[in-house]
Amino acid sequence: MSSFSLALQSLVDAGVTKGSEMGVPGDEMPRWIWRYLGINLSMSPVVVEDLLLKVSRKAYYREVLYRSLDSQGLCKYSAPFAIVAIVLSPGQSTVTHDHDVECGPLLIYGEVVEFYGYTDKLQNSGTGIAILDRSRRLKVFQPEAYFVPEKNNTHRLQEASDQSPAIALNLYVDAHGRSIRHCFPNLLGIESKSGAEWWTE
Numbered sequence: 001m002s003s004f005s006l007a008l009q010s011l012v013d014a015g016v017t018k019g020s021e022m023g024v025p026g027d028e029m030p031r032w033i034w035r036y037l038g039i040n041l042s043m044s045p046v047v048v049e050d051l052l053l054k055v056s057r058k059a060y061y062r063e064v065l066y067r068s069l070d071s072q073g074l075c076k077y078s079a080p081f082a083i084v085a086i087v088l089s090p091g092q093s094t095v096t097h098d099h100d101v102e103c104g105p106l107l108i109y110g111e112v113v114e115f116y117g118y119t120d121k122l123q124n125s126g127t128g129i130a131i132l133d134r135s136r137r138l139k140v141f142q143p144e145a146y147f148v149p150e151k152n153n154t155h156r157l158q159e160a161s162d163q164s165p166a167i168a169l170n171l172y173v174d175a176h177g178r179s180i181r182h183c184f185p186n187l188l189g190i191e192s193k194s195g196a197e198w199w200t201e
């Protein structure tokens with residue numbers, strides 16, 4: 001486990017404890033933690049070197065940093081949530097994907113633009129096409145608004161400087177309080193000739 005992961009787990013655990021002492025309801029706790037992390041990571045030095053060692057031009061790196069259900073004693077204070085680090089090499093993008101859960105990015109290092117939109121389901125077919133007609137430039141240590149599963153939930157993250165790597169934390173929350181232990185993004189396949197991205201249901 002990386003030292004960043006251990007530091008983040010301590011910070012999140014402290015945040016849940018503080019939030020529960022302040023009376024934050026369980027279903028609002030993930031958003032509280034998201035703001036808490038943005039503030040606290042901006043105020044204290046963030047050691048990301050071990051995550052930067054994972055930078056790879058072949059494929060972007062994902063690491064599950066935190067799952068509330070793994071934290072004995074704290075899970076009763078919060079709806080289940082998970083935090084995953086996305087590490088991008090210069091210019092690299094994640095694949096386009098969506099989620100069955102709420103999700104939102106928090107940039108902690110470098111420069112990232114998020115392209116997002118929706119999936120147009122093709123009639124009478126198991127496939128759809130991603131329409132990413134919007135974008136937002138992430139601001140470091142400022143948690144972005146969540147996407148909800150039903151709306152504009154199709155997206156990808158792209159390193160924006162073309163010069164340096166970037167790291168974003170992604171928060172995943174199930175609005176219905178279900179476990180998201182095994183809930184990962186739904187990936188698109190890439191059609192080899194045209195490069196078009198299609199769902200592979």
Ligand SMILES: [Fe+2]
Pocket residue numbers: 097098099103155170185
């Ligand atoms: Fe995502």
